[in-house]
Amino acid sequence: MEQFVFTWRDDNNIELENELTCSRSSPFPEAKRAVPLKDYRNIGIMAHIDAGKTTTTERILYYTGRNYKIGEVHEGTATMDWMEQEQERGITITSAATTTFWNKHRINIIDTPGHVDFTLEVERALRVLDGAICLFDSVAGVEPQSETVWRQADKYGVPRICFVNKMDRLGANFFRTRDMIITNLGAKPLVIQIPIGSEDNFQGVIDLVKMKAILWSGEELGAKFVYDDIPTDLEELAQEYRALLIENIVESDDDAMEKYLEGVEPDEETIKKLIRKGTIASSFVPVLCGSAFKNKGVQPLLDAVVDYLPSPLDLPSMKGTDPENPEVTIERTASDDEPFSGLAFKIMSDPFVGSLTFVRVYAGKLAAGSYVLNANKGKKERIGRLLEMHANSREDVKLALTGDIIALAGLKDTITGETLCDPDNPIVLERMDFPDPVIKVAIEPKTKADIDKMATGLIKLAQEDPSFHFSRDEEINQTVIEGMGELHLEIIVDRLKREFKVEANVGAPQVNYRESISKVSEVKYVHKKQSGGQGQFADVTIRFEPMEPGSGYEFKSEIKGGYPVVDVRAVLVDGSYHDVDSSVLAFQLAARGAFRDGMKRAGPKMLEPIMKVEVVTPEEHLGDVIGDLNSRRGQINSFGDKPGGLKVVDALVPLAEMFQYVSTLRGMTKGRASYTMQLSKFDVVPQHIQNQLASKEQEVAA
Numbered sequence: 001m002e003q004f005v006f007t008w009r010d011d012n013n014i015e016l017e018n019e020l021t022c023s024r025s026s027p028f029p030e031a032k033r034a035v036p037l038k039d040y041r042n043i044g045i046m047a048h049i050d051a052g053k054t055t056t057t058e059r060i061l062y063y064t065g066r067n068y069k070i071g072e073v074h075e076g077t078a079t080m081d082w083m084e085q086e087q088e089r090g091i092t093i094t095s096a097a098t099t100t101f102w103n104k105h106r107i108n109i110i111d112t113p114g115h116v117d118f119t120l121e122v123e124r125a126l127r128v129l130d131g132a133i134c135l136f137d138s139v140a141g142v143e144p145q146s147e148t149v150w151r152q153a154d155k156y157g158v159p160r161i162c163f164v165n166k167m168d169r170l171g172a173n174f175f176r177t178r179d180m181i182i183t184n185l186g187a188k189p190l191v192i193q194i195p196i197g198s199e200d201n202f203q204g205v206i207d208l209v210k211m212k213a214i215l216w217s218g219e220e221l222g223a224k225f226v227y228d229d230i231p232t233d234l235e236e237l238a239q240e241y242r243a244l245l246i247e248n249i250v251e252s253d254d255d256a257m258e259k260y261l262e263g264v265e266p267d268e269e270t271i272k273k274l275i276r277k278g279t280i281a282s283s284f285v286p287v288l289c290g291s292a293f294k295n296k297g298v299q300p301l302l303d304a305v306v307d308y309l310p311s312p313l314d315l316p317s318m319k320g321t322d323p324e325n326p327e328v329t330i331e332r333t334a335s336d337d338e339p340f341s342g343l344a345f346k347i348m349s350d351p352f353v354g355s356l357t358f359v360r361v362y363a364g365k366l367a368a369g370s371y372v373l374n375a376n377k378g379k380k381e382r383i384g385r386l387l388e389m390h391a392n393s394r395e396d397v398k399l400a401l402t403g404d405i406i407a408l409a410g411l412k413d414t415i416t417g418e419t420l421c422d423p424d425n426p427i428v429l430e431r432m433d434f435p436d437p438v439i440k441v442a443i444e445p446k447t448k449a450d451i452d453k454m455a456t457g458l459i460k461l462a463q464e465d466p467s468f469h470f471s472r473d474e475e476i477n478q479t480v481i482e483g484m485g486e487l488h489l490e491i492i493v494d495r496l497k498r499e500f501k502v503e504a505n506v507g508a509p510q511v512n513y514r515e516s517i518s519k520v521s522e523v524k525y526v527h528k529k530q531s532g533g534q535g536q537f538a539d540v541t542i543r544f545e546p547m548e549p550g551s552g553y554e555f556k557s558e559i560k561g562g563y564p565v566v567d568v569r570a571v572l573v574d575g576s577y578h579d580v581d582s583s584v585l586a587f588q589l590a591a592r593g594a595f596r597d598g599m600k601r602a603g604p605k606m607l608e609p610i611m612k613v614e615v616v617t618p619e620e621h622l623g624d625v626i627g628d629l630n631s632r633r634g635q636i637n638s639f640g641d642k643p644g645g646l647k648v649v650d651a652l653v654p655l656a657e658m659f660q661y662v663s664t665l666r667g668m669t670k671g672r673a674s675y676t677m678q679l680s681k682f683d684v685v686p687q688h689i690q691n692q693l694a695s696k697e698q699e700v701a702a
């Protein structure tokens with residue numbers, strides 16, 4: 001028997017130890033759990049760009065005692081943003097998983113990016129999270145990207161709490177943000193704190209569960225708070241919101257409701273229990289507030305994570321299928337005693353250990369040195385090192401347990417979205433959906449010698465990021481990279497340079513068009529060839545039908561060049577064969593011919609990505625902004641007002657017209673306007689643009 005010692009820190013920064021006994025004969029040590037599974041919280045922090053995710057995460061790490069020196073985003077030292085590019089750009093790109101502890105609870109935080117080019121990162125984080133904090137900027141309220149992320153969280157059924165941040169900013173308005181949670185997100189906010197003062201005068205919050213004021217003594221890091229009586233001028237408001245809180249939570253509990261109707265309010269413990277129940281059932285979302293930057297509100301936010309967000313035990317068991325027989329559903333409950341089942345949700349190149357695979361352990365245990373099965377590929381992988389990641393350090397551990405998020409070093413074949421499991425109990429957990437890229441650029445290494453290095457780099461990067469594709473056309477000797485937006489591809493090129501030391505020339509970005517049809521066509525195609533010996537004969541009749549936008553396709557084009565075909569159904573109506581001359585190949589050729597003819601007759605149309613664009617600008621530049629959007633084939637949908645005399649314009653604009661928009665907007669408004677965009681739909685390209693594209697293609701072909 002071998003003894004291992006786990007160390008960790010509690011909320012008072014005291015180092016604790018936990019012994020682990022490991023039997024050499026068994027790959028699985030018998031661990032005493034340092035933290036019971038019911039005290040695990042796997043959470044993400046989601047928000048619009050600049051709402052303060054990085055700042056809030058940094059504060060959380062500081063207050064949970066893992067971080068000794070706090071980094072500020074604007075100084076470029078924030079420890080979650082450890083990739084160089086992120087520090088330079090001041091944005092968070094990759095979701096780094098970080099383990100920390102609060103009040104004897106183990107909190108695994110996955111930082112999720114806010115930029116729309118990285119929505120895939122948000123999706124995959126949501127896939128492995130049990131709960132989330134949604135951050136809002138109290139001045140801007142609910143912004144478009146928050147709406148997108150909110151809908152993604154709905155899709156995965158992730159329970160949430162809201163934190164209205166930046167209460168110290170000029171124009172901060174807690175209650176307007178609360179109203180926007182109702183109007184823009186269609187959610188039911190449960191206000192559990194109201195602010196004391198705002199802007200320069202923001203002092204703290206009223207805790208409506210305890211009915212006490214929480215006041216911070218200063219704004220500096222580590223500022224202590226005290227509980228105090230509710231200020232008299234806020235008593236009435238506090239009573240009003242307390243009554244709303246109680247009314248909302250007793251609805252889910254007959255006993256509490258009955259007592260409440262008799263005039264008996266639930267006690268603090270019951271209130272917390274009922275808030276927890278409603279949050280986990282997504283009946284409502286608790287709303288808190290504060291200022292991460294001024295160090296106010298962070299400790300109660302952590303308490304709320306512990307009190308209201310679910311542990312793995314509160315959620316339905318994980319479902320998967322038998323890799324041998326995909327019809328058979330297998331369930332795994334969250335328990336160390338179940339067979340090991342985990343999902344690889346992120347692969348990152350790491351400067352020290354090469355490639356790191358982040359895995360969420362849904363059931364069972366995983367020991368260093370053991371073998372697991374990659375159930376998607378049917379291949380065994382050896383587990384080398386298990387690393388528990390902290391914001392600025394990493395710890396080698398011998399064992400990962402149910403509920404853990406752990407980084408594995410040295411896996412060979414596993415890519416994002418695949419299941420790792422006990423070889424004796426195989427399971428494939430539900431895969432993640434990855435969106436198709438919408439933009440592409442040609443890329444060429446500056447020196448011929450770098451061609452191989454570039455290929456290696458591209459393969460690695462595509463393994464890490466399923467929304468990034470690349471392809472090589474040997475005929476024209478060109479490599480094309482495809483992704484979700486300009487920034488996404490810029491980062492890829494940047495990483496090629498930094499991590500793989502490949503300098504590359506990059507062409508102008510182009511939109512990924514698609515093709516569809518506008519009417520039904522039916523074709524009969526006979527493929528016949530006789531050249532001595534066995535001939536080729538196949539006869540097919542196929543009907544091509546347009547489908548609803550977004551239906552994808554029920555037939556795949558194998559014609560080289562052109563665009564992927566979508567929203568088309570191909571129905572095999574009739575056919576005939578020849579006893580001797582028909583073969584699989586002959587039918588393939590006939591189908592291909594039928595497709596080519598049928599598409600021509602079905603009114604082919606070209607589709608392009610249309611983006612939903614929101615521009616926020618000072619009023620004096622409104623005319624220029626609108627004029628410019630119009631010149632980009634934009635369709636203005638609405639105008640609105642924002643605090644501080646700002647105007648907001650909502651428009652639909654083809655992605656093909658949005659390249660380099662960031663610099664045009666900056667120039668036009670002296671840097672005072674900002675914008676966000678996200679994919680809205682694919683729509684038909686106007687005929688004159690189709691003609692232009694066709695003549696350009698002909699030029700390239702010539």
Ligand SMILES: Nc1nc2c(ncn2[C@@H]2O[C@H](COP(=O)(O)OP(=O)(O)OP(=O)(O)O)[C@@H](O)[C@H]2O)c(=O)[nH]1
Nearest residue numbers: 049050051052053054055091092114166291292293
């Ligand atoms: N006044 C004020 N500023 C804040 C607060 N929280 C964050 N900020 C500032 O807002 C800016 C954006 O904060 P970040 O923490 O980088 O925001 P983010 O959401 O992580 O941004 P992305 O990574 O780009 O998505 C920084 O300049 C912060 O200093 C706050 O509570 N009050």
